[in-house]
Amino acid sequence: MECNRRKTQEDRMFTRTSPSTGPGSPEVTGFYEKDTGSVMYVAACPETKKAALIDIVMDFDPEAGRTRLDSAQEVLDFVKAQGLDVVWVLDTHPHADHMMASAWLKEQTGAPNAIGEKVAEIADLWRDYYNMPDAFDAKRDFDRLFADGDTFTFGNVEARVMLSPGHTLGSITYVMGDAAFVHDTFMHVDVGTSRADFPGGTTQDLWNSLQAILALPDDTRLFVGHDYPPVKDREDPAWEATVAEHRANNPHLAGKSEAEFRKLRADRDKTLPLPDRMLHALQVNLRGGRLEPLECDGNFYFKIPANKF
Known part of the structure; x- marks a missing residue:
């Protein structure tokens, strides 16, 4: 397994590549985004160089209210250097701790962006929290809304979608050959599992999702969504x-x-506090990584509910 640190402005990025194990098995490179403890993934078919991007971060400074695309650009720089052709931009759920770069990556690569179909039900919850009854149109902002059991391909890699609720009611797992991207279900094997107390999440659903993932073949590589070292x-x-x-x-x-x-x-x-980006992030992620529409002064603004949580 190859690992290295990729130098960025703040020396934030740590990467590791998990090689393909044979036909139908993707090569997986993970990029660690230190600010939110998020892991972003490039899954690539070694034979055809077709690739899928999974859970890529749009950087956000909550103190300044400023977005950046440094992390997403670093992933695209890697893709270019490896000669990969991105054919899918994927997210596993509307993240609470970081903003997704889905819309920008779609513009940069021309690849369709996708998420689970139950994002529409998550949007129903958050329209109420934000008091924005006309906000969020998943069919407009995502090219594909995956249902449990849906399949797709990139190159010679066949992928299957598993509904994996618990952390959110609409979280999905991507099973790609002998690799599974299990997002906020498991944490790393020496840590445990992810929280289930966000709106729509339940410990019972999370238990059932974890058991379904553990029913995959023993040698399936599970790639989690977060890590918070040192441990x-x-x-x-x-x-x-x-x-x-x-x-x-x-x-x-x-x-x-x-x-x-x-x-x-x-x-x-x-015992866990709300993520410091959550109330900013959900209104962006439920638009596929788009900010609120520009206002008459040419600026974007966030709407943050007070005393809701």
Whole structure:
């Protein structure tokens, strides 16, 4: 497994490549975005050089209210250097801790952008929170809204969509050969699992989603959405482990009953603050990574609900 640090303005980017294991297996390069602990992915077919981008971040400074595209550009620079042809821009869910770069990547690459179809139900919840009854049109802002069981391809890699609710009601997993992009379900194998206390999330749904992912073949490479090092016995970020490793060693699941897991997860969630970007990010991500429309003075503005949470 190759790993290195890619120098950026703040030396933020840490990358690691997981090689293909054979026909139908993608080569996967993860890019660690330090500000939000997010992992962005390029999944590539080695034979055809076709690629999918997964959960790419649009940078945001919440203190200044400023967006940037440094991280997304770094991913595109890698794509160009590797001679890859991006044919899908994918997100697993409307992220609460970072803004998605989906719309910008679609403009840059010409590739269709996609997310799970239940994003429309998530939008229904957040229209109320923002008091924006006419906001958010998923069919306008995404080219493909995937349902559970949908399939697609890039090059010789066949991909399948699994509905994986719990963190949100509309989260999806992309299973691509022997790789699965499991977003905010699992954390890295030495950490545990992700929170389930956002609107529409439940610990029961998360348990069921985790069990469905653990039913994949033992050697399936699971790629998670976040890591927050340092953690015990390691300093660098990590995001890949197999189904067998999670089943045997994940501290939230190994040897745990459903009831034990749900209590552990609920107790942990009660201690967690809201992500500092959440109220900014959701109104952008439910538009596919687009800011609010320009106002008459030529500027964008965020609408932040007060005393809702």
